Amino acid sequence: MSSWTNNPILTIEHLTMRFGGLVAIGDLSFNVGRGDITALIGPNGAGKTTVFNCVTGFYKPTEGRIVMHRSNKEKFLLERMPDFKISAKAKVARTFQNIRLFGGMTLLENLMVAQHNPLMLASGFTIGGIFGVASFHKAEKEAVDRARFWLDRIGLLERADAPAADLPYGDQRRLEIARAMCSGPELLCLDEPAAGLNPKESGELNSLLQYIRAEQGTSILLIEHDMSVVMEISDHVVVLDYGEKISDGTPEEVKNDPKVIAAYLGVPDEEVDLVEQEVGL
Ligand SMILES: Nc1ncnc2c1ncn2[C@@H]1O[C@H](COP(=O)(O)OP(=O)(O)OP(=O)(O)O)[C@@H](O)[C@H]1O
Structure with a gap:
């Protein structure tokens, strides 16, 4: 069946x-x-x-x-x-018919934004982030690692610090999928x-x-x-x-x-x- x-x-x-x-x-x-x-x-x-x-x-x-x-x-x-x-x-994550990346942000930043919720939670909604609480550092490192993993997966790790708007169209499409995958x-x-x-x-x-x-x-x-x-x-x-x-x-x-x-x-x-x-x- x-x-x-x-x-x-x-x-x-x-x-x-x-x-x-x-x-x-x-x-x-x-x-x-x-x-x-x-x-x-x-x-x-x-x-x-x-x-x-x-x-x-x-x-x-x-x-x-x-x-x-x-x-x-x-x-x-x-x-x-x-x-x-x-x-x-x-x-459940989605992408849209028209690309909705943050063009002025770097590739890495686009993938970090997708992980905003767990990071906010780990920072105790900002306070922990400001005072450098260990759980926030751990969550931040995991978020960066996850973003780098997906950039590597789509063959764009070397361009991590370039603005998303500079990418060719096909790469932008795959970056959107990588961004959706960062939310697990x-x-x-x-x-x-x-x-x-x-x-x-x-x-x-x-x-x-x-x-x-x-x-x-x-x-x-x-x-x-x-x-x-x-x-x-x-x-x-x-x-x-x-x-x-x-x-x-x-x-x-x-x-x-x-x-x-x-x-x-x-x-x-x-x-x-x-x-x-x-x-x-
Ligand atoms: N917000 C809305 N207000 C009014 N009508 C709508 C709205 N969204 C979709 N429709 C109508 O619902 C119908 C289905 O549209 P939909 O965009 O879901 O089709 P689709 O299969 O995705 O089409 P396409 O392949 O062209 O993207 C269409 O007649 C569309 O005009």
């Missing part, structure tokens, strides 16, 4: 999100398997980013439940939590990580994501339009169209699903065979 049925890390149950009269997500249910790379795909406007915004606390869903099952057996109802707690307690997530949500990357950068991204899954044990949920990335690295693919799930399975199953082909080609189901013949699929 599949990990998303057997051992889910995230369960989304009957999720609905309305914006006034517009139903962006309608009664959507799916699971994310623990240790899997799960891709959420679908045509433009299908509701993918809205799902991410509900999972990470940027939107409060109109209806439905989103449950995070942490490895220590704790359960969190994400639809009831503010975004900072979703990151700190439920251990169990589930990493990535919104179009391969957008705008050239084939070499796309290959580097794939290796990084496979490393995160295999060596760090972090589950990944990603929105992606680049089908080569989706087919190469995902274990599980969920397809949305007009806010509803139209397919859910392995990449192979989804690729051959007539409903998916119809949604992508924009033709009715009954005409799929004809269109496939015409385009040579």
